[in-house]
Amino acid sequence: MSSSSSSSSSCCTLLIGLLCVILLGGSLSHGQLSPTFYDSTCPNASNIVRGIIAEALKTDARIGGSLIRLHFHDCFVNGCDGSLLLNNSATIQSEKEAPPNNNSARGFGVVDNIKTALETACPATVSCADILAIAAEESVSLAGGPSWNVSLGRRDSTTANRTAAGLFLPGPTEALSVLKAKFLAVGLNSTDLVALSGAHTFGRAQCSTFINRLYNFSGSGNPDPTLNTTYLSTLQGICPQNGNTTVVTNLDLTTPDVFDNKYFSNLQSLEGLLQSDQELFSTTGDETVAIVNNFTANQTAFFASFVVSMIKMGNISPLTGTAGEIRLNCGKVNNSTGSDGLLYSSM
Numbered sequence: 001m002s003s004s005s006s007s008s009s010s011c012c013t014l015l016i017g018l019l020c021v022i023l024l025g026g027s028l029s030h031g032q033l034s035p036t037f038y039d040s041t042c043p044n045a046s047n048i049v050r051g052i053i054a055e056a057l058k059t060d061a062r063i064g065g066s067l068i069r070l071h072f073h074d075c076f077v078n079g080c081d082g083s084l085l086l087n088n089s090a091t092i093q094s095e096k097e098a099p100p101n102n103n104s105a106r107g108f109g110v111v112d113n114i115k116t117a118l119e120t121a122c123p124a125t126v127s128c129a130d131i132l133a134i135a136a137e138e139s140v141s142l143a144g145g146p147s148w149n150v151s152l153g154r155r156d157s158t159t160a161n162r163t164a165a166g167l168f169l170p171g172p173t174e175a176l177s178v179l180k181a182k183f184l185a186v187g188l189n190s191t192d193l194v195a196l197s198g199a200h201t202f203g204r205a206q207c208s209t210f211i212n213r214l215y216n217f218s219g220s221g222n223p224d225p226t227l228n229t230t231y232l233s234t235l236q237g238i239c240p241q242n243g244n245t246t247v248v249t250n251l252d253l254t255t256p257d258v259f260d261n262k263y264f265s266n267l268q269s270l271e272g273l274l275q276s277d278q279e280l281f282s283t284t285g286d287e288t289v290a291i292v293n294n295f296t297a298n299q300t301a302f303f304a305s306f307v308v309s310m311i312k313m314g315n316i317s318p319l320t321g322t323a324g325e326i327r328l329n330c331g332k333v334n335n336s337t338g339s340d341g342l343l344y345s346s347m
């Protein structure tokens, strides 16, 4: 170890200070997310997000569902990094236009409103990726579901990958084995798959996403046999053959806008809307069946698992420390970032 030729105490203090900054920066860049991340820099962030969602709910009862889905679709594609929110540009093919999202993912205007409010309250501080994580929790809580301390400190990507969004996001007509594999690929197991699918306790789906079950399921010439015949008639009325497949209906026919465990009892009465929903209960012998039964019998167990699984999903490969940036506008990357990671351009 060589010692510095300059050994004045003020210089040592400076060197130690710099060392601390470097070590701190280093640890942050590999660091974990933390519920207290904005406690000193933007203590009211969650309340601001909640207020804007509460306002939006007055005219759009499904917005909470739309927002939690954005967090899910962000996290499954190269981690929770806000990549889903980027618009097309000269260098970006947006994930918004990937098949699972195009004409389906919604709520971007509300995210922009949240970002604007947060930029006023605490400029260049709260990432778009974290906005989605907070909005997911507040949406669940406002709909009667659990509250939890959201892990924070994610930073925003400067890229998006439409191809990856098409490959990694699960589809409503995929077999349970495929859904499980896609969740396992991001570190989520069968308990997480069932718990997180419980988010279909609110929100809507278009006829295009379940019409495969109504008339000619898998080329059988008949409807999906795991679809309740009464519910089948209802759905055939909503989605006639050769009709408008952008019409939407409730994912949870029992309590459409409430976050509760009715989604799971619906599966038991063969009233899951999507094939991917019903498979969780109707795939005889699969471990998911007992998990559905548990969550039907015990809403507390569902809520507890849901919170654990949301935190796990929110931890998928975040950018932290000095990686990425804090986008000023969630729809586009900043022009440039300085060595301090802050941005130096106008919106």
Ligand code: HEM
Residues within 6 Å of the ligand: 062, 064, 065, 066, 067, 068, 069, 072, 103, 104, 105, 106, 170, 171, 172, 173, 179, 193, 196, 197, 199, 200, 202, 203, 204, 205, 206, 207, 209, 251, 274, 276
């Ligand atoms: C298990 C695999 C999943 C599949 C195949 C799936 C598929 C779908 C589909 C097809 C829709 C309807 C989209 C449309 O019609 O435009 C939808 C809506 C929705 N999904 Fe999922 N999903 C899955 C998991 C999840 C997860 C993990 C969450 C959140 C934790 C979630 C939350 C929602 C919500 C809340 C809606 C309603 C959105 C709205 O009303 O705008 N889904 N999902």
Ligand SMILES: *[C@@H]1O[C@H](CO)[C@@H](O)[C@H](O)[C@H]1NC(C)=O
Residues within 6 Å of the ligand: 044, 047, 048, 051
């Ligand atoms: C926090 O945000 C809420 C919602 O916008 C607002 O009503 C409240 O006054 C804010 N509190 C503080 C201390 O800024």
Ligand SMILES: *[C@@H]1O[C@H](CO)[C@@H](O)[C@H](O)[C@H]1NC(C)=O
Residues within 6 Å of the ligand: 097, 098, 102, 103
């Ligand atoms: C997304 O949907 C629009 C129609 O609403 C279509 O014009 C566009 O080509 C689609 N994007 C992609 C990449 O397929």
Ligand SMILES: *[C@@H]1O[C@H](CO)[C@@H](O)[C@H](O)[C@H]1NC(C)=O
Residues within 6 Å of the ligand: 147, 148, 149
């Ligand atoms: C969040 O964390 C705080 C402080 O640790 C704790 O008092 C509170 O009960 C937690 N809230 C929830 C919903 O877990």
Ligand SMILES: *[C@@H]1O[C@H](CO)[C@@H](O)[C@H](O)[C@H]1NC(C)=O
Residues within 6 Å of the ligand: 161, 162, 163, 164, 167
């Ligand atoms: C986008 O994702 C696909 C699928 O994972 C991958 O093959 C491709 O290299 C990615 N593109 C970029 C630019 O990272």
Ligand SMILES: *[C@@H]1O[C@H](CO)[C@@H](O)[C@H](O)[C@H]1NC(C)=O
Residues within 6 Å of the ligand: 189, 190, 191, 192, 287, 308, 312
């Ligand atoms: C899934 O992982 C959780 C921990 O996050 C664990 O408690 C649970 O038992 C696991 N479920 C299965 C089916 O392995």
Ligand SMILES: *[C@@H]1O[C@H](CO)[C@@H](O)[C@H](O)[C@H]1NC(C)=O
Residues within 6 Å of the ligand: 216, 218, 219, 220, 221
């Ligand atoms: C159902 O689909 C299969 C395969 O696409 C097709 O061969 C069959 O004619 C269809 N049956 C009816 C009744 O439309």
Ligand SMILES: *[C@@H]1O[C@H](CO)[C@@H](O)[C@H](O)[C@H]1NC(C)=O
Residues within 6 Å of the ligand: 244, 245, 246, 247, 248
């Ligand atoms: C199809 O349904 C959607 C949603 O209800 C509606 O906005 C749209 O105008 C309809 N399109 C046609 C051609 O009727």
Ligand SMILES: *[C@@H]1O[C@H](CO)[C@@H](O)[C@H](O)[C@H]1NC(C)=O
Residues within 6 Å of the ligand: 228, 229, 230, 231, 268, 269, 270, 271
């Ligand atoms: C179909 O749904 C009705 C109404 O929820 C329910 O009473 C009935 O038991 C269901 N049928 C089956 C086979 O689960």
Ligand SMILES: *[C@@H]1O[C@H](CO)[C@@H](O)[C@H](O)[C@H]1NC(C)=O
Residues within 6 Å of the ligand: 298, 300, 301, 304
């Ligand atoms: C319901 O689940 C909770 C959380 O896992 C557990 O503490 C409780 O004992 C369960 N209740 C029943 C009646 O099984």
Ligand SMILES: *[C@@H]1O[C@H](CO)[C@@H](O)[C@H](O)[C@H]1NC(C)=O
Residues within 6 Å of the ligand: 290, 291, 294, 295, 301, 302, 304, 305
């Ligand atoms: C039901 O779920 C809760 C919460 O995840 C878990 O603690 C409990 O072990 C589960 N019970 C059964 C019978 O699977």
Ligand SMILES: *[C@@H]1O[C@H](CO)[C@@H](O)[C@H](O)[C@H]1NC(C)=O
Residues within 6 Å of the ligand: 087, 329, 330, 331, 332
């Ligand atoms: C992104 O596109 C949406 C509509 O497609 C628009 O409302 C929003 O302003 C755009 N954001 C940026 C930064 O261009």
Ligand SMILES: *[C@@H]1O[C@H](CO)[C@@H](O)[C@H](O)[C@H]1NC(C)=O
Residues within 6 Å of the ligand: 335, 344, 345, 346
């Ligand atoms: C930022 O980029 C936009 C185009 O994307 C350009 O119009 C603007 O001049 C740039 N601003 C700076 C400060 O470079």
